[in-house]
Amino acid sequence: MKFKNKLISSKFQKRYKRFFANVKSKGEILISHCANSGSMLGLLDKNNISWISTSDNPNRKLKYTLEIINDGKSNVGVNTHVANKIIAEALLNKKIKELKTYTDFISEVKYGKNSRFDFQLTNKKNKAFLEVKSVTLSRNKNIAEFPDAVTSRGLKHLKELKNAIKYGFNSYLIYLVQREDCKVFQIAKDIDPNYYKSFIDAKENGVKFLCYSCKISPKEISINKSIKILY
Numbered sequence: 273m274k275f276k277n278k279l280i281s282s283k284f285q286k287r288y289k290r291f292f293a294n295v296k297s298k299g300e301i302l303i304s305h306c307a308n309s310g311s312m313l314g315l316l317d318k319n320n321i322s323w324i325s326t327s328d329n330p331n332r333k334l335k336y337t338l339e340i341i342n343d344g345k346s347n348v349g350v351n352t353h354v355a356n357k358i359i360a361e362a363l364l365n366k367k368i369k370e371l372k373t374y375t376d377f378i379s380e381v382k383y384g385k386n387s388r389f390d391f392q393l394t395n396k397k398n399k400a401f402l403e404v405k406s407v408t409l410s411r412n413k414n415i416a417e418f419p420d421a422v423t424s425r426g427l428k429h430l431k432e433l434k435n436a437i438k439y440g441f442n443s444y445l446i447y448l449v450q451r452e453d454c455k456v457f458q459i460a461k462d463i464d465p466n467y468y469k470s471f472i473d474a475k476e477n478g479v480k481f482l483c484y485s486c487k488i489s490p491k492e493i494s495i496n497k498s499i500k501i502l503y
Contacts, residue, residue: 273357275339279323279490284341287316293338295322304336307351311421313409315341315348323490340488347488348408349450354493355406356390358448358486362495363391369498370482371444374400387432393444400442403429407449407483409460416454416483416499418447422464430470430479437478445474446482449499457483458502475503 282295282302293306304324306312321342327335339351349355359368360379366372374393381392383401391402409420419426433443447457461468475481485496 273354273361273494274492275325275490277326277328279325279339280336281490282322282324283318284316284320284322284338285318287312292334295324295336295338297324302336303334304338305334306338307353308338308406308408309352310408310419310423312341312350313420314411315343315350315408317343320344340490345410346451346453349406349486349488349493350408352406355404355448355450358493358495359391359402359404359446362484363393367495368446368482368484370480371402374398377402383432383436387428389429389432389436393442398442399440400444401433401436402444402446403433405445405447407447407457408451410451410454411460414453414455415502416447416449416451416457416485417460417463418457419460419464419467423467426464427467427470430467430474433479434474434477443474443479444482445479446484447501448495449483449485450488450493451485452488452496454485454499456500456502472503 282297285294287293293304323340324336375395377393389401390404393400407418409417459468487496
């Protein structure tokens with residue numbers, strides 16, 4: 273996924289009101305939208321190198337969006353809204369080997385009364401749901417983790433993916449590690465033990481879990497390679 277406009281280099285200053293972030297660029301403090309509902313644990317040190325995008329929409333409340341932070345170990349994509357764009361591009365270009373047999377996909381598919389999945393995949397024989405989770409946390413060398421905060425929404429998606437199997441769907445969840453420095457992935461069960469329990473239950477009941485890392489630069493973020501999940 274290439275960024276539409278050239279990103280602005282900056283230094284991260286602080287995050288506040290959950291979805292606001294201040295960065296400093298050329299001596300000026302710029303207020304940016306922080307499109308990330310997690311805690312962003314380990315990323316928020318003052319003066320971390322960061323990059324922001326500029327919106328062309330004159331009606332937007334905030335002109336800038338925080339896109340990347342470098343935590344001293346890796347560039348990290350922090351805008352969770354771009355995760356589905358990265359996966360859609362990867363699906364289109366057959367970059368996810370476990371999903372190559374699916375010939376078509378649509379995004380934002382309703383499921384049940386009050387839910388939706390990120391993608392529905394189809395081929396001549398099968399249909400599947402695919403949910404995407406953006407991963408930024410790495411507390412230990414080469415290990416990516418999810419979640420970085422308690423996630424009731426993530427818990428709900430695990431239960432719904434398991435439920436969809438009863439109705440003839442294959443169910444997949446892909447953890448998209450928006451980092452370049454991780455070789456394995458695990459659930460942060462100390463942060464959200466209930467999510468871990470539901471993750472194991474979903475696995476035992478047929479939900480398939482995938483994990484891919486990303487290549488990240490101020491020009492683009494793209495899917496890189498499959499990394500091992502530790503159960």
